[in-house]
Amino acid sequence: MTTTLAGGVVLIADDEEPILDLLRDILEPEGASVRTARSGREALAALEAEEPDVAIFDVRMPPPDGLTLLKTLRERGIDLPVLIITAQDSSTMTIEAMQRGAYDYLGKPFDPDEILHTVQRALEHRRLTRRVLDLERQFSQDPRDILIGRSGPMQHVYKLIGRVAGSDATVLITGESGTGKELVAHVLHRNSARREGPFIAVNCAALPETLLESELFGHEKGAFTGAMAQRKGRFEQAAKGSIFLDEIGEVSPTTQKKLLRVLQERTFERVGGNALLKANVRVIAATNRDLIEGARAGNFREDLYYRLNVVNIHMPALRERNDDIPLLIDHFLRKHRFGGGEAAPISDAAMELLQNHAWPGNVRQLENTIERAVVLAQGGLIGPEHLLLDRTLTVHEQMLDSALARLLTVAPLPQLLEELRARLLTLALERCHGDRAAAARMLGISEALFTSVMSDE
Known part of the structure; x- marks a missing residue:
């Protein structure tokens, strides 16, 4: 049987471990990336973290049950295909499931081929729906409808998007927080030859290094504690589409090295694996940091910066x-x-x-x-x-006020100032890996003054 599950994400919610294992064994060999939940609450959390392409819910599981969960999704306007699976194979349950918007209904015990065929149809339905929506947006909106503005700086952004969207060139979007960098990434994808493929966004600052590596590249079963099954990473999920790496300036040196390999060789390995996988994706990255300065300070690889910055689109600040x-x-x-x-x-x-x-x-x-x-x-x-x-305070002012408020009753002002100065110098030196010149630049003082102050401590 020919299937087209490659790149599809399937969420399965069932409180019976054997059922979860069976469905995983049916779907993963055909290319699906399977997520599991053992209750309705776990399923809702999984849906909030990442919307799958297809969901499979058991009617009888810890609350909310499958039908209630389906109703909740439809009330929230989430229209992904949902398969309802239950041992209660009755016409009443079937009618209720379909009335609540289920894509299909299957009774236990079920046939593996039937499950595979139904999930395939549901996934194709999902992909077709997305293509139709993308076409509607393409004909009803241009970048000016999504990125609001007619000013000179925004006209420059539109022109750059128009010039580079049709290519596969890696794009680095720069600009302060809140300027709309992710919107630019969406527009680039929707106006590219890859628009029918997935757009996968990853916030690199939201996950610690160990989890980010697995999130990006996937992992093999047994790669680490808790890795109960093979998992496809975001680069695999984004096959034939685009991957958006937000806050790229926050990634660790280890992950930077792996990203450099992807950009140079278009290959990568899952965590715990040896198989070389091809990265058929367009990479779009964004940062609110000065990556050149980060490279000088030793916090960001200069060679990775140049690989990312093939085309730079700078989003202007609102001012x-x-x-x-x-x-x-x-x-x-x-x-x-x-x-x-x-x-x-x-x-x-x-x-x-x-x-x-x-x-x-x-x-x-x-x-x-x-x-x-x-x-x-x-x-x-x-x-x-x-x-x-x-x-309204700036982010910097809010952070400073919050920190100072906790220090007000800790010690007298002269002592506080001395301790803060010493700690700032030490932190800057740690951030710059012992490079005094770089630490001085970070603090906005001369290297001579930095050395003099350090010697006084």
Whole structure:
């Protein structure tokens, strides 16, 4: 039987371990990447972490049960194909499952070929649905519809996207946090020859080194404690599509080395494995860090930087595209309608405040401000009192205030300042792997002053 499960992610929720093992043994050899859950709650957590292509739910399992879980998904607007499996092979259960939006219904004990065939059909349905949605978006939207703005800096971004989207060149998207780097990655993928393939996003800062390596490259059964089965990594899942590596500047030296190999040779190995796998993906990376400075400080491989930075698209900060603020405000007012009603109006005074604000958190902060203002104004006219801009601190200020608040009662000010100075010098030296010149640059002082202060400690 010919199957097309390669690259498909299947979530199985069942409280019977033999059933989980049996389904895994049926699906994984055909190329599916299987995730498992032993209760409805575990399944919901797995769905929030990563939306699969197909889900298989048992009716009778620790709450919520399969039918309740299916209903929850449909209420949330999640339309992935769901197969309901139960030992209760009755017409009543079948009708209820289909009424709640199940893709199909199978009774235990089931036939492996039937399971395989049904999952294949469900996966093909999912892929077809995605292709239709992508085509609808392609014809109804261009980058200006997704990336709001008509300013000069944004016109430059659009031109770069248009020039490089059709190629397979690796792209590094730079810019401050909140500027819309992931949106650019989506637009690049949707306008590329790989648009019918998957778009897989990975936040490199969200996972520790050991988990990130397994997440990116996959692992073999028994590769480490808890590796009960072979697992495909994100590079395999992104086959014939694009992989987006967000916050690439946060990855460890070990992972940097493996990423360099992928970019140079287009091959990689799963954790605990020896088989050489091909990486048929387009790599798009993003960072809010200065990677060149990181390379000079010894925190980021210079050769990896140049491999990533084949094409650079820099997203401007919101303060550099002030003319776009009214367009963005209008977009967010329509997006965040109070109670599903009309877009809230905004006063001239509030608009002036928004246009004159510095926006250290960029577009993300502007959207949060508008969403909050809509709620506070209850859908009515938004005035300056609803913006709460005077209470907004930059991320740096928030971190500093939080740290200082904990230190206020620890020691007298002179002692605190001395201890902070000593700790900052030590931390900078550790970050720069003992390089005093690099540590001095990190702290914004001369190497001579750094050496002098260190000698006083």
